[in-house]
Amino acid sequence: MPEREKLTERRIAEEALGLIDEDGIDGLSMRKLGQRLGTTSMSIYTYFTDKEAVLAGVAQLILSEVDAPSDEGLDWREVVRRIMWSYREVCHRHINAAPLAIKYPPTTPDALAFVEAGFRALRRAGFDDQSIARSYRALAAYSFGTLAIEMNGYYATASAAAAPGARRETLHAATLDKHLPTVAEIRPSLAEQHDAEEFEYGLELILTGFADITAAGGS
């Protein structure tokens, strides 16, 4: 009831993000969102065509939180590093909403700010258009994948007793892992990985690869 502020596309997305932060992405229903805004679910449809559109709006919101460093006097590598780490930080802070940042590309100016910053840095470093596009794609792929792994505790569930929901065929760790000896051997090393370290490892690996591009002379 206190929420009698005027309804706004922005405000709706913010409140939706709050709800997702608390209850997860499936916990967001139009009715709950309407209630949280002090109205009903149908009011939202004045500003968004769909529930999907609301989700896309939430994605824009969190993407706009990513740092967009001005590249004055910064090595292009450093600019990319800052963007990537900031992206990761933002998605971890809104971990429940992270799938949205993966699914919906940045489209609004605010959400595109960090992309612009990255592109500009690469351009100043002498990358041609195609190399920039390529690098963007590789970096996006890497961060998406990293998030996907870090989210559901990928390796945690992987190490758990297999086939969690299946009622039959629970494979006994001891006996059946002898059909997959190497998997059994490596599992512990997977479990004890540190997310941040591994993220850095892969990121630097990619940056090194890019450096070779520029060394080879761009196009």
Place this chain on the structure above:
Amino acid sequence: MPEREKLTERRIAEEALGLIDEDGIDGLSMRKLGQRLGTTSMSIYTYFTDKEAVLAGVAQLILSEVDAPSDEGLDWREVVRRIMWSYREVCHRHINAAPLAIKYPPTTPDALAFVEAGFRALRRAGFDDQSIARSYRALAAYSFGTLAIEMNGYYATASAAAAPGARRETLHAATLDKHLPTVAEIRPSLAEQHDAEEFEYGLELILTGFADITAAGGS
């Protein structure tokens, strides 16, 4: 009606996959699945605790389709290449179900077969446990991210008129892209990328990085 075959965890997962292939992941409902199996929705709960468990089962199913090359006489790079390309091919063939392959790690022996093959190849090439875990993670991250990008036509929607579902604030391409000049410049290059080529580019980049690990002597 013709479907009076005995109900089975496997058969349920297969039929669910078929339904997802046709109608997408949201098009799968327990009722439709039951009907397709010749029974009702509730019968499924004898074999799976949840709808989620069914989805995890579908994931195992498609993961088990990935090639698991025997590494006899193959360079480890070639083994990894085959696995990665096969993984990509399988996920593209079941493009609607691909998010499941990302969300649920392989747990059943069949689904783990390709992981075992990859691990074995790396081990024979002299990678220690930690390096194998690292490489697995990096490769998984890359393929997940690649899929995420290739799935929803990431760059296609990115290039489309912005904020598709929002009723207000459609940003006019010409005028507002002057606030994001570099983005505007690069967009065409993004649009004309070829998925397979870019996948190969990134994959080879990663493999080269791994080679440096082994050259440096493993640990």
Place this chain on the structure above:
DNA sequence: AGGGCCGGATGTACACTGTACGGGCATCGG
């Protein structure tokens, strides 16, 4: 000032979802 209008907000209704619960069934061990 009065009347028309129109866009934002909402109430109701419908088709559909996942699944808890309780009963029916056939098969098998005693």
Place this chain on the structure above:
DNA sequence: CCGATGCCCGTACAGTGTACATCCGGCCCT
């Protein structure tokens, strides 16, 4: 022959997204 034990299914319930019709409040035009 009698239980009993899995498999199967029918019903019921709470909750979902949203189409559609309605309402209300402020603006413009005459």
